[in-house]
Amino acid sequence: xxxxxxxxxxxxxxxxxxxxxxxxxxxxxxxxxxxxxxxxxxxxxxxxxxxxxxxxxxxxxxxxxxxxxxxxxxxxxxxxxxxx
Amino acid sequence: xxxxxxxxxxxxxxxxxxxxxxxxxxxxxxxxxxxxxxxxxxxxxxxxxxxxxxxxxxxxxxxxxxxxxxxxxxxxxxxxxxxxxxxxxxxxxxxxxxxxxxxxxxxxxxxxxxxxxxxxxxxxxxxxxxxxxxxxxxxxxxxxxxxxxxxxxxxxxxxxxxxxxxxxxxxxxxxxxxxxxxxxxxxxxxxxxxxxxxxxxxxxxxxxxxxxxxxxxxxxxxxxxxxxxxxxxxxxxxxxxxxxxxxxxxxxxxxxxxxxxxxxxxxxxxxxxxxxxxxxxxxxxxxxxxxxxxxxxxxxxxxxxxxxxxxxxxxxxxx
Numbered sequence: 001x002x003x004x005x006x007x008x009x010x011x012x013x014x015x016x017x018x019x020x021x022x023x024x025x026x027x028x029x030x031x032x033x034x035x036x037x038x039x040x041x042x043x044x045x046x047x048x049x050x051x052x053x054x055x056x057x058x059x060x061x062x063x064x065x066x067x068x069x070x071x072x073x074x075x076x077x078x079x080x081x082x083x084x
Numbered sequence: 085x086x087x088x089x090x091x092x093x094x095x096x097x098x099x100x101x102x103x104x105x106x107x108x109x110x111x112x113x114x115x116x117x118x119x120x121x122x123x124x125x126x127x128x129x130x131x132x133x134x135x136x137x138x139x140x141x142x143x144x145x146x147x148x149x150x151x152x153x154x155x156x157x158x159x160x161x162x163x164x165x166x167x168x169x170x171x172x173x174x175x176x177x178x179x180x181x182x183x184x185x186x187x188x189x190x191x192x193x194x195x196x197x198x199x200x201x202x203x204x205x206x207x208x209x210x211x212x213x214x215x216x217x218x219x220x221x222x223x224x225x226x227x228x229x230x231x232x233x234x235x236x237x238x239x240x241x242x243x244x245x246x247x248x249x250x251x252x253x254x255x256x257x258x259x260x261x262x263x264x265x266x267x268x269x270x271x272x273x274x275x276x277x278x279x280x281x282x283x284x285x286x287x288x289x290x291x292x293x294x295x296x297x298x299x300x301x302x303x304x305x306x307x308x309x310x311x312x313x314x315x316x317x318x319x320x321x322x323x324x325x326x327x328x329x330x331x332x333x334x335x336x337x338x339x340x341x342x343x344x345x346x347x348x349x350x351x352x353x354x355x356x357x358x359x360x361x362x363x364x365x366x367x368x369x370x371x372x373x374x375x376x377x378x379x380x381x382x383x384x385x386x387x388x389x390x391x392x393x394x395x396x397x398x399x400x401x402x403x
Contacts, residue, residue, distance in 0.1 A: 036351075036354075037315075037316055037319050037320075038171070038174055038316075040315065040319070041312040041315050041316060044312070044315060045312065057314055060311070060314050060315035060318055061315070061318045061319065061322060062318075062319050062322055062323075063322075
């Protein structure tokens with residue numbers, strides 16, 4: 001199970017999001033909160049390492065990383081696919 | 085979106101089959117328009133070729149003259165610290181070219197010469213200098229502009245041209261490793277820079293139409309490196325940050341980007357601390373013209389004999 005807290009812990013490594021990572025709600029847009037393109041790439045790599053998954057090309061988009069909820073749902077589906 | 089279906093008739097078949105017929109690149113060499121150097125993508129240019137490049141450069145200058153851009157010209161090398169800060173290595177480490185130089189003493193000089201003599205690698209002792217080859221004409225500009233302080237309320241507009249380097253050896257004549265890029269760069273508010281980009285989408289399209297070349301305007305992305313690059317490319321396309329004006333040169337299926345229209349948002353403003361008059365981060369946009377690419381498109385579509393080009397095209401270029 002991928003928890004919002006696990007995502008927030010990873011968001012806290014991002015320079016722009018670090019001070020507010022604990023307060024961001026599940027549906028707030030992370031790009032509006034200061035995440036930039038390179039930051040989203042670093043976030044993607046950190047999620048892959050932490051959850052031992054690999055995002056397929058079609059999920060490498062802003063949409064997949066725009067909110068904690070979208071990240072959680074995407075990562076959950078990848079974790080389940082790995083386990084199946 | 086323009087349609088290639090409205091393209092003028094090609095003066096010769098566009099697709100090189102690479103078998104029986106000489107390729108477009110071969111014909112450019114045979115005609116003396118480009119000169120072999122032994123390195124793919126690194127060519128000399130004839131006087132005729134240069135006459136087209138220079139005419140295009142002047143034409144672009146005339147099209148933008150009313151905007152009173154500040155003209156700046158930088159050499160094709162830029163400061164390595166500025167290059168590192170620009171973020172270029174995050175997206176394009178494979179395309180960058182660094183200048184290395186011999187920094188040893190006499191003993192090491194003797195070893196270097198011995199290696200050259202023996203046909204062995206002599207470059208092990210070369211050290212990176214503080215110069216990097218310019219990857220795009222606008223890269224040396226941003227730190228210079230930021231050092232002037234906040235932008236005036238109307239923003240700023242710059243006119244640049246430089247040889248640029250990208251390490252991508254290819255037999256496609258349109259993919260040179262050293263080529264010239266003319267650019268206009270706008271700095272200001274989002275509205276100001278987007279209006280600039282919109283105006284050049286119109287001007288650039290009309291310019292290429294006046295040169296009787298077929299064209300298509302397409303959403304595009306930069307060739308970012310690796311898997312992370314695929315995400316950057318997807319983001320760039322999804323946000324409509326880059327458009328290219330494509331002309332079929334090597335093939336119809338893979339047309340060549342001759343102009344590009346780029347909205348950088350606040351990337352360079354944030355990177356360089358470039359601010360608007362009200363203190364907020366400046367946004368930037370640029371239009372880039374590939375001078376060799378447009379020249380090659382003209383040669384492909386109107387023939388290798390400049391004197392035989394359509395009179396209307398010659399008039400646009402040379403009056």
